[in-house]
Amino acid sequence: MSILQIDKLSKNYGSIKALNQVSFSVPKGTVFGILGPNGSGKTTLLGIVMDILKASGGSYSWAGQQSTYELRKHIGTLLETPNFYHYLSAEDNLKIAAKIKGRGEEDIDKVLQVVNLYERKRSKFSSYSLGMKQRLAIASTLLGDPDILVFDEPTNGLDPAGIAEIRELIKELNRKGKTIIMASHILDEVEKVCTHVAIIQKGVLKTVGSVKDVMSNSGESTGAVEVLLIEVAADNIALLQQALQEMNGVIAAESTGSELLLTCDETIGAAQINKFCFDKGIVLTRLNVKRKSLETRFLEITGNQSDR
Amino acid sequence: MLNLFKIEWIKIKSYRTFWVLFLAFLIFYPVAFYFSASKYMETRDLSLQENALKAFLNVPFIFPKVWHAAAWFGGLFFVIIGMLFILLITNEVQYRTHRQNIIDGWSRGDFLKAKFSLLLFFVIISTGLVFLCGLLVGLSFSPANTNIFEGVQYVGYFALMAVLYLMVAYLVAIFVKRTGLSIIIYFAIVCIVDNTLWLVLTLNNSQIGYFMPLEAADSLVTNPFKPAIMERRTVSDYTLIVAAVIYISVYGYAIINYFRKADLKT
Numbered sequence: 001m002s003i004l005q006i007d008k009l010s011k012n013y014g015s016i017k018a019l020n021q022v023s024f025s026v027p028k029g030t031v032f033g034i035l036g037p038n039g040s041g042k043t044t045l046l047g048i049v050m051d052i053l054k055a056s057g058g059s060y061s062w063a064g065q066q067s068t069y070e071l072r073k074h075i076g077t078l079l080e081t082p083n084f085y086h087y088l089s090a091e092d093n094l095k096i097a098a099k100i101k102g103r104g105e106e107d108i109d110k111v112l113q114v115v116n117l118y119e120r121k122r123s124k125f126s127s128y129s130l131g132m133k134q135r136l137a138i139a140s141t142l143l144g145d146p147d148i149l150v151f152d153e154p155t156n157g158l159d160p161a162g163i164a165e166i167r168e169l170i171k172e173l174n175r176k177g178k179t180i181i182m183a184s185h186i187l188d189e190v191e192k193v194c195t196h197v198a199i200i201q202k203g204v205l206k207t208v209g210s211v212k213d214v215m216s217n218s219g220e221s222t223g224a225v226e227v228l229l230i231e232v233a234a235d236n237i238a239l240l241q242q243a244l245q246e247m248n249g250v251i252a253a254e255s256t257g258s259e260l261l262l263t264c265d266e267t268i269g270a271a272q273i274n275k276f277c278f279d280k281g282i283v284l285t286r287l288n289v290k291r292k293s294l295e296t297r298f299l300e301i302t303g304n305q306s307d308r
Numbered sequence: 309m310l311n312l313f314k315i316e317w318i319k320i321k322s323y324r325t326f327w328v329l330f331l332a333f334l335i336f337y338p339v340a341f342y343f344s345a346s347k348y349m350e351t352r353d354l355s356l357q358e359n360a361l362k363a364f365l366n367v368p369f370i371f372p373k374v375w376h377a378a379a380w381f382g383g384l385f386f387v388i389i390g391m392l393f394i395l396l397i398t399n400e401v402q403y404r405t406h407r408q409n410i411i412d413g414w415s416r417g418d419f420l421k422a423k424f425s426l427l428l429f430f431v432i433i434s435t436g437l438v439f440l441c442g443l444l445v446g447l448s449f450s451p452a453n454t455n456i457f458e459g460v461q462y463v464g465y466f467a468l469m470a471v472l473y474l475m476v477a478y479l480v481a482i483f484v485k486r487t488g489l490s491i492i493i494y495f496a497i498v499c500i501v502d503n504t505l506w507l508v509l510t511l512n513n514s515q516i517g518y519f520m521p522l523e524a525a526d527s528l529v530t531n532p533f534k535p536a537i538m539e540r541r542t543v544s545d546y547t548l549i550v551a552a553v554i555y556i557s558v559y560g561y562a563i564i565n566y567f568r569k570a571d572l573k574t
Contacts, residue, residue, distance in 0.1 A: 051416075052407045052572040073413030083408035085399075087323050099315050100412040140412075 001028045001063075003148055003179045004049060009058035011044050011203075018044045019203045021058065026181055026196070031174045033194035033211070034183040037302060041203040042183035043080050046152055050077055062148075073101045076141030077150040082133040086126040090117055090136050093125055094143065103144040111139040114169070130157035138166060149173060151182045155189060167193050187298050201302045215297050228266065230273060233259035233286035243280045247273070259286055312418060313425035320396065320426075329392040333434065337385040338441050341378060345369040345445045368532035370450040372459030377532040378442030379466035382434060386470055387498060389430050390477040394490045397423055397481035407572045416568050427474045435467040462529060465545075469525035472552050473498070475559040476522065482563050498522060515543050524551040 002025035011019040019041045026032045034042045047053035049060050051067055062071050084093040094108045112118040115135035120128070128136065134157045141149055154170070155163040170193050174180055184190050190197055191211065198208040207214055234240040241260055244253045249268035254261045262273070270289050277284050320326045349369055368377035400406040409419055442463065446456065477494055484490040502522040509517030518527045518541055527541055528548050 047571075050411045052410050054569060054571055069410070069413050069415035069418065072411065077411045079407065079411055081404065083404040085319060085323075085403055085405060088319070089322075092318055092322060096315055096318050097408070097412050099311075099318070100409060100414050102413070 002026055003028050003063055004060065004181065005064070006045070006049070006060045007058055009045065009048060009060060010056045011041070011048060011053065012056040017203050019048070019055075022200065022203070022205045023058075024198050024205060024208045026179065028179055029174070029177055030196045031170060031180045031182060031194045033190035033197040034181065034200060035187065035190050035197050035298065036183075036185065036200035038185055040185075040200045042185075042200060043152055044203075045200070046077075046079055046150060046181070046183055050075075050079060050150065052079070074144070074146050075148045075150060076143065076146040078137045078141050078154060079150070079152045081156075082137035084125045084133070084136065084140075087124060089122045089124055090128070090139075091121040093136070094140055097140045098143050101144050107143050107145070111142040114142060115139040116165075131159055131162050134158055135162065135166075138169070147178055149178055149180045151180065153184055153186075154182060155184075155186070163189075199298060199301050206301045228264045228269070229290040230262040230264060230270060231259050231286060231288040231290060232262060232273065232277075232284055234277070234282050234284050236282070240277065240282055240284075243277065243282060244273070247276050309421060309425050312422040313429065316422050316426050316429075325395065326392065329388055329395075333385050333388045333392075334437065336388075337382055337437065340385070341381040341441050342445060342448075344381070345374075345377075345449060349449045366535075369445055371446045371454040371456055373532060374446035374450070375442045375459040375462040376529065378438050378445065379462040379469075379529045380532050382438040382441070382466050383469055383526070383529055386434060386473060387495070389434060389470075390473050390494060390498065391491055393427065393430060393474050393477045394481045394494055395487060396426060397478065398485060398487040398490050401485045402487065410572065417564070420564060420567055423478065427471070427478065430474060431467055431470045434470055435463060438466045439463045465525070465528040465549075468549065468552050469529060472522060472525040472556055475556050475563075479559045479563055482567060502526075510540060513540075515541070518543055518548060519551050521555055524548050524555060528552075 004026040006025065007023050008021045009019055009023070010017065010021055022041075022045060034045065036042050044053060048055045049062070049067065050072065051069070060067065062075070065071060084090075085096070088096075090112065091108060094111070095105055098105055098108060109118060109121070112121050115138055117132060117135055117139060120132070125133065125136070134154075138151075138154060141151070149170075151170070155166050158166060167189065170180055170182070174195075182190070182194065194211055196208075196210050197214050199206040199214070232240065232244070237255055237258070237260065241253050241255055244250050244260065244262060247268070249264050249272070250262055251265060252263040254263075264273075270287055274284060274287060349367075366373055368374065400409070406419060409422075410416060414422070439460075442460075443456070446454075476497060480494050480497070481490050484493055502520050505520045506517040506523045506526075509520070517523060525548070528545055530539065530541075
């Protein structure tokens with residue numbers, strides 16, 4: 001069952017096509033990343049499905065229903081920047097959000113504790129640092145324990161510890177069965193957190209699917225074959241390279257000095273390589289299987305340029 | 309509507325600028341009105357001519373004319389509320405909270421209704437104050453045995469004028485979005501454009517001037533110190549009330565129609 005169905009969604013600003021016939025669906029229970037360079041249309045897309053922007057064409061539905069404001073009350077959303085009343089405390093700001101959502105105020109202390117802002121709940125929003133503002137925005141999305149969460153650049157402005165906490169929080173929410181839609185231009189973030197990804201560039205959907213599929217995909221757009229990258233090392237690198245170049249399934253074995261980077265097809269894996277080397281009398285000192293990184297795929301798909 | 313107002317109240321109850329401007333209206337208007345009345349009604353050292361002039365002017369601080377004067381004085385100070393109302397709407401755009409309110413689950417109509425509930429709040433409080441000021445000043449200076457409630461319809465005219473002024477403020481704030489620019493445009497409309505049009509049209513002996521966007525309600529509550537003989541209006545109060553209601557409806561329609569379809573950007 002899909003939580004969000006997007007069908008040929010377009011948005012024009014004059015002659016500029018911010019979104020061009022984008023279609024995809026977000027399966028229930030996934031962490032769905034919307035990935036794209038700056039200015040690719042990610043926020044525009046989320047703005048439309050949250051009804052703060054009007055589409056020029058196409059349609060969308062949440063859980064099979066045309067979007068209504070009642071439905072949005074059950075979705076926790078952080079869009080673009082934390083939007084709060086600067087002169088109000090964190091607590092009063094969350095009271096407003098809770099009342100709009102038709103919830104009681106009993107959740108407020110709980111969500112502030114989740115993002116470590118409970119002690120500062122009576123401080124004015126204007127006195128918060130950028131990271132605190134972002135954490136308050138995340139707290140606001142958790143009000144009422146919604147089943148769907150939409151995060152636009154959720155780790156924006158956070159320090160490394162904060163980033164790790166929020167990523168862990170997103171994974172934890174997903175483990176509880178929540179569907180999370182997350183827009184980001186940070187590849188590492190999507191790779192670490194998301195189960196599914198849609199890549200958008202210049203308002204056009206480039207590819208969509210599970211992260212595993214997108215990364216290993218033969219890819220209609222690139223024609224690349226599925227590969228596996230494996231790092232190996234032994235005391236004698238030259239001997240190791242000579243041996244592995246003869247192994248079936250190894251496409252390339254490049255030396256990086258202290259280790260070899262193997263490009264293999266899908267017929268072999270770490271176990272086969274370990275056994276093959278041991279049989280040749282070579283003891284591996286390092287064996288590290290790397291998936292093809294999302295960054296590589298992303299750059300293959302989008303080229304190496306920002307959309308701005 | 310009451311629930312929407314409760315949310316609006318959380319937004320404004322800790323907002324210092326709201327209290328400064330609101331209290332400015334709540335204090336300056338009654339003080340200025342009472343002070344003017346007591347100065348005007350000081351009769352000790354007045355010459356006969358001045359007393360005759362007062363009679364001629366139809367003393368505005370005793371019943372029944374005090375209602376008219378209370379409404380007119382209230383109108384002078386009500387621009388403060390107009391400015392405050394603009395500020396409370398454009399703040400939402402500045403803080404992008406108009407987007408967040410919608411994201412959190414208000415319909416666009418809810419957002420507009422919430423602001424309208426605020427408009428009603430200002431109109432009800434200020435109309436109540438006009439009534440109280442009229443009553444207290446009237447009781448303080450009128451001779452005994454006068455009919456207190458004769459002419460009380462001016463309190464109603466004030467309410468209509470207040471709604472019309474705030475609807476213009478609402479329209480300007482929703483369309484212009486920027487606080488400073490909205491307030492400048494509002495003051496330009498209230499102080500210059502409307503009055504100039506009225507003056508030009510009225511000097512040409514036309515009654516159309518009384519149907520200008522704000523003048524429709526303004527003309528119901530003219531300057532109480534102006535002798536009746538100088539009044540050039542021949543259109544009835546009833547006609548002006550209908551015109552004001554039509555203006556309010558048109559502004560309301562324009563606001564709803566625009567906001568329902570707009571991209572909510574800053």
